[in-house]
Amino acid sequence: MAERARRSSNGSYLTSPGVAYALTTVRDRMDMIAQADWAADLEWGEVVRIAQFFDACTVKAGTVVFREGDREAYMCLLIKGRVEVRKRTNARTEKVISVIDRGKTFGEMSLIDGEPRSATVLATEDSTVLVLTKHNFARLTEECPRLVLRMVLRMYRQLSQRLRTMNFALVEHLDP
Secondary structure, three states: OOEEEEOOOOOOOOOOOOOOEEEHHHHEEEEEHHHHHHHOOOOOOHHHHHHHHOOEEEEEOEEEEEOOOOOEEEEEEEEEEEEEEEEOOOOOOEEEEEEEEEOOEOOOHHHHHOOOOOOEEEEEEEEEEEEEHHHHHHHHHHHOOHHHHHHHHHHHHHHHHHHHHHHHHHHHEEEE
């Protein structure tokens, strides 16, 4: 993939030195989306449509994708690699609370609630992500509301699974 400027033409916010926007075709992005578990509920025509709204990025290992407290709203679909979700403690250290593997999304909460990032995400391997900005999410919502509803339901299911996992971990931690 040929690289282009760090800030995409449609307002993406990934500007860390370890991030490079990749010049890809819609077909490239369709293929990336199709191989992700996240797209299992989508029909091919829907994959074709949403591929037009994502940007592809490469992220070097050790790069922070976003930090806890950041306000930029975008969601990432991890195509290749692995990232850690880290949360700051009261002692000002970071603890790994989750590891995300290929085919999963992260950062979707910012698209849903508009609040600052609740955690930091760090690439632990060289990774490829597809980025959906708040701007493009709004455009997609206007142009394809039924498709967005399906996407949001998928996001909610994934967030629900994560919450259940965290609830189990919390109970195990609290149980003497």
